[in-house]
Amino acid sequence: QKEVEQNSGPLSVPEGAIASLNCTYSDRGSQSFFWYRQYSGKSPELIMFIYSNGDKEDGRFTAQLNKASQYVSLLIRDSQPSDSATYLCAVKDDYKLSFGAGTTVTVRA
């Protein structure tokens, strides 16, 4: 089982600010990286995936990958109260996803 580490938080940010979430992984050979959002009592929902080093932007979300440092991050710009959730980092090996414990984000209005 691949090890995926995240800061558990909670991370509290004011509305309109940038939320920065970090994730490290242990397997240098990992190729696919995912960020899922999970609202309390709901299923994980895919918000971003990234395969190549560098940045990938989708709306207010930016995923950053640095394979040399075995580090992947997620930035949420212009944070909204609706972004309050737990964010799960996941690494995929062939078919299997390995998840971190998640970072809980609270956006203060």
Add this chain to the structure above:
Amino acid sequence: GAGVSQSPRYKVAKRGQDVALRCDPISGHVSLFWYQQALGQGPEFLTYFQNEAQLDKSGLPSDRFFAERPEGSVSTLKIQRTQQEDSAVYLCASSLTGISGNTIYFGEGSWLTVV
């Protein structure tokens, strides 16, 4: 259906009781996964099916856990002689295929509480 459907959504079992959790994946999805999510943790892999074949059951925590997908669509996760440590959310997920690049879609989960 439009998404992955799981039932029951909530189950309270007495310790020692057997439970069966059902998953109906997205139509046409070849791959089906079961994950276990304890409170405050990320999902942990249990088992993987490609069609009716169970290709990986390395995450099943004990021989009390059994999963099947006999016709390559609906799957059932069975837990025998439930213990308190089995209390968790059991998430089913499916994807078109199992290879990288295919999005994995999760169901809402079956919340199991063992008392």
